Amino acid sequence: MRLLLLYHLGCAVESLRANRSRTILTVLGITIGIASIIVILALSAGASRIVKEQVSDLGGGVAVVRAGVTETEPQINNITAALSGTKTASNLSEYDLEDIKSIEGVTAVAPLMLIGGDVTAGENTPKVVQIVATNPALPDVIDLTMDEGQFIDSVTNEQTAVVGAQLAIDLFGTEQAAGRTFTTHGQKFTVIGILKRQNKPINYNNVDFDYAAIISINSGKRFNQDIASIQQINIRAINNEKLPEVINQIDKELTENHFGEKDFTILAGDDLARPANEMFYAVGAVLSIVAGISLLVGGIGVMNIMLVGVAERTREIGIRKALGASNTHIVWQFLLESLVMSIVGGLLGYVFGYLFAFGIARTFLTFNPEFNWEIAGAAFGIALIVGLLFGLYPAIRAARKDPIASLRQYH
Amino acid sequence: MPKSASQPVIALKSLVKRYGMGDAEQTVLNKIDLKINKGEFIAIMGPSGCGKTTLLNVIGLLDHADDGDYKLDGRSVDTLSSWRRARIRSEQIGFVFQSFNLIPRLSVIDNVALPLTYKGFSKTKRSIKASEMLSTFHLSNREYYMPWQLSGGQTQRVAIARALVNNPSIILADEPTGNLDSRSSHVIMEELSDIHQRGNTIIMVTHNPNLTSYASRVITMLDGQIASDTQAPRSKRSKSALKRRLDSQRKPTKSTNRKTKKTTKKGSK
Numbered sequence: 001m002r003l004l005l006l007y008h009l010g011c012a013v014e015s016l017r018a019n020r021s022r023t024i025l026t027v028l029g030i031t032i033g034i035a036s037i038i039v040i041l042a043l044s045a046g047a048s049r050i051v052k053e054q055v056s057d058l059g060g061g062v063a064v065v066r067a068g069v070t071e072t073e074p075q076i077n078n079i080t081a082a083l084s085g086t087k088t089a090s091n092l093s094e095y096d097l098e099d100i101k102s103i104e105g106v107t108a109v110a111p112l113m114l115i116g117g118d119v120t121a122g123e124n125t126p127k128v129v130q131i132v133a134t135n136p137a138l139p140d141v142i143d144l145t146m147d148e149g150q151f152i153d154s155v156t157n158e159q160t161a162v163v164g165a166q167l168a169i170d171l172f173g174t175e176q177a178a179g180r181t182f183t184t185h186g187q188k189f190t191v192i193g194i195l196k197r198q199n200k201p202i203n204y205n206n207v208d209f210d211y212a213a214i215i216s217i218n219s220g221k222r223f224n225q226d227i228a229s230i231q232q233i234n235i236r237a238i239n240n241e242k243l244p245e246v247i248n249q250i251d252k253e254l255t256e257n258h259f260g261e262k263d264f265t266i267l268a269g270d271d272l273a274r275p276a277n278e279m280f281y282a283v284g285a286v287l288s289i290v291a292g293i294s295l296l297v298g299g300i301g302v303m304n305i306m307l308v309g310v311a312e313r314t315r316e317i318g319i320r321k322a323l324g325a326s327n328t329h330i331v332w333q334f335l336l337e338s339l340v341m342s343i344v345g346g347l348l349g350y351v352f353g354y355l356f357a358f359g360i361a362r363t364f365l366t367f368n369p370e371f372n373w374e375i376a377g378a379a380f381g382i383a384l385i386v387g388l389l390f391g392l393y394p395a396i397r398a399a400r401k402d403p404i405a406s407l408r409q410y411h
Numbered sequence: 412m413p414k415s416a417s418q419p420v421i422a423l424k425s426l427v428k429r430y431g432m433g434d435a436e437q438t439v440l441n442k443i444d445l446k447i448n449k450g451e452f453i454a455i456m457g458p459s460g461c462g463k464t465t466l467l468n469v470i471g472l473l474d475h476a477d478d479g480d481y482k483l484d485g486r487s488v489d490t491l492s493s494w495r496r497a498r499i500r501s502e503q504i505g506f507v508f509q510s511f512n513l514i515p516r517l518s519v520i521d522n523v524a525l526p527l528t529y530k531g532f533s534k535t536k537r538s539i540k541a542s543e544m545l546s547t548f549h550l551s552n553r554e555y556y557m558p559w560q561l562s563g564g565q566t567q568r569v570a571i572a573r574a575l576v577n578n579p580s581i582i583l584a585d586e587p588t589g590n591l592d593s594r595s596s597h598v599i600m601e602e603l604s605d606i607h608q609r610g611n612t613i614i615m616v617t618h619n620p621n622l623t624s625y626a627s628r629v630i631t632m633l634d635g636q637i638a639s640d641t642q643a644p645r646s647k648r649s650k651s652a653l654k655r656r657l658d659s660q661r662k663p664t665k666s667t668n669r670k671t672k673k674t675t676k677k678g679s680k
């Protein structure tokens with residue numbers, strides 16, 4: 001016996017049309033649920049995409065050594081882990097740095113020592129700024145271009161700094177800040193260069209260079225009782241092919257330096273994007289749960305309306321059964337109705353979700369939401385599951401109705 | 412499906428149906444033995460609550476008997492799955508109800524085509540067959556009306572068309588004229604007797620003793636048991652049926668025509 005799905009589909013559409021306003025309201029519930037999930041998925045995928053792009057922009061051959069062990073187990077932990085990672089006491093030293101430099105195949109090595117602190121320029125109130133202490137090799141390992149002046153190098157004075165474009169404006173009111181001075185940790189620094197605006201607040205260095213001040217590693221050490229507390233070492237290998245060998249070598253050297261304790265993490269390729277990536281996916285996951293609740297409410301709305309529909313059409317069910325409809329026919333008749341609602345809601349949610357995501361991205365964010373098949377598939381799948389899950393019970397209830405009692409029901 | 416004339420279409424053997432539980436238990440059908448042959452027109456009479464409708468529902472496979480044996484076409488149906496029972500309802504049984512039971516959301520032709528849907532006919536085939544069936548009931552010009560736009564008599568004729576559309580071997584009619592005035596009642600009874608003449612088996616529950624004259628066999632029920640079972644005298648029945656058909660042939664067709672005009676006028680306004 002055929003399931004008559006097409007016939008039931010026609011019936012479903014017709015009956016949904018007959019109760020237009022309540023159908024629209026029910027579909028709206030699903031639409032809102034799916035739309036919020038789409039916003040979250042699209043934006044978090046967009047965020048992780050830009051980190052990946054940064055890595056590929058460098059042309060490969062880049063690896064990063066981070067202090068501490070990256071926990072990958074529970075996703076939720078990573079939200080805080082990624083943020084606090086820069087603040088944990090570092091165990092990478094200048095000694096490690098020199099060791100890596102001497103490895104064959106390494107062309108450039110730059111440490112990142114992240115220091116927070118107040119920065120004062122002139123009469124302005126102090127400003128909390130991220131200060132990065134590094135060496136002249138930094139522009140070789142990450143994508144940094146100068147807008148004006150020069151980067152710190154081996155011959156520049158230790159009391160010099162390079163500032164990000166936005167920091168220059170914040171401190172001095174202009175991007176033409178070369179030669180101006182600022183004070184931090186009781187030391188006076190002269191600006192010798194301004195970075196070109198990057199607009200990449202999300203990157204694998206955990207530093208927004210638009211807002212950062214870059215000083216030499218020796219100046220940084222002075223703020224820290226002459227100890228270089230390096231959070232991250234960026235390494236560039238000759239080429240991508242050489243990279244695995246280099247990473248192996250680094251791993252060996254550092255493990256030796258740290259008395260056999262692997263208290264560091266080496267990341268390369270796509271993994272480089274991972275901490276930021278995971279953070280966004282984790283944040284996305286948490287928000288998705290919140291969105292899921294709204295979807296749940298939408299699903300309950302579907303079930304509610306379907307139960308009303310079943311009750312209203314009890315007599316019709318009795319008639320159909322008397323005329324030869326089997327229980328399966330009745331189940332499909334009602335199931336398709338809820339599926340039509342949830343899938344239409346899913347499609348609308350997909351469209352509105354992306355409209356909203358673009359709205360948010362254009363107003364508040366520096367990246368665009370990501371389109372991919374996984375997200376489209378997820379939206380469709382979730383809509384399908386919601387329709388199935390919340391439509392099945394009313395449909396089964398409809399099919400189980402006793403035809404005689406149904407026919408007797410007053411109409 | 413070919414059947415030998417000797418084999419009854421329906422054979423009930425000490426059929427029992429109870430409702431309720433414990434003290435409130437009520438035996439609605441109490442050991443009913445009944446054989447119905449092909450081509451019979453049976454009228455079931457009896458006071459309210461004597462189990463007529465329950466018997467009809469059991470025969471129509473809408474209800475399960477609690478005890479006893481029910482053979483349809485020589486096959487026991489007690490153990491069939493609900494899916495098989497639905498299949499038999501779809502292929503062998505046509506229902507006509509007192510309250511017509513058209514689906515209000517569907518047009519006349521869609522209502523008539525409904526049993527064909529569950530039989531698995533394609534959409535065009537359904538429409539063609541339903542349309543043919545409606546034209547035999549002189550309802551061709553009502554195909555796309557909605558049920559609420561029809562008079563009671565027309566509605567019941569649509570319901571009968573629907574019951575007949577999948578060529579059932581048994582028509583079960585539960586007080587088909589119960590909601591109709593006497594003129595429409597006779598039109599409906601003429602239709603049923605016409606169908607009977609074409610060789611269909613009809614089982615009809617009725618309160619109205621006048622209608623038993625159309626039947627070939629009258630069964631009277633009392634308290635869940637068959638009180639009397641009489642074959643209507645053949646000559647008398649055919650005579651009276653003929654007479655009735657003769658005088659109803661003029662009047663009802665006229666009246667339906669008149670009604671048709673009225674409704675079309677209303678519709679055109």
